[in-house]
Amino acid sequence: MTDDLKPCPFCGHEAVAIHSSWWDNDEYDVECFNGECPVKPHTCRETKDEAIAAWNPRAVYPAVIREID
Numbered sequence: 628m629t630d631d632l633k634p635c636p637f638c639g640h641e642a643v644a645i646h647s648s649w650w651d652n653d654e655y656d657v658e659c660f661n662g663e664c665p666v667k668p669h670t671c672r673e674t675k676d677e678a679i680a681a682w683n684p685r686a687v688y689p690a691v692i693r694e695i696d
């Protein structure tokens with residue numbers, strides 16, 4: 628179902644959903660798959676659908692740059 632994933636918002640590279648489990652944890656990570664990505668965004672949730680839902684909007688929100696004195 629990685630077809631539902633939007634590309635990385637920072638470099639445009641393909642994103643991947645990875646299931647990982649360790650100890651008692653089951654989680655799904657979505658991350659940029661480009662080793663050269665300047666940001667390497669990453670999110671993780673308990674289910675794959677949640678991880679994808681959390682990842683995809685990041686590709687459409689405009690950036691906000693605020694300078695702090």
Ligand SMILES: [Zn+2]
Nearest residue numbers: 635638659664
């Ligand atoms: Zn990227």
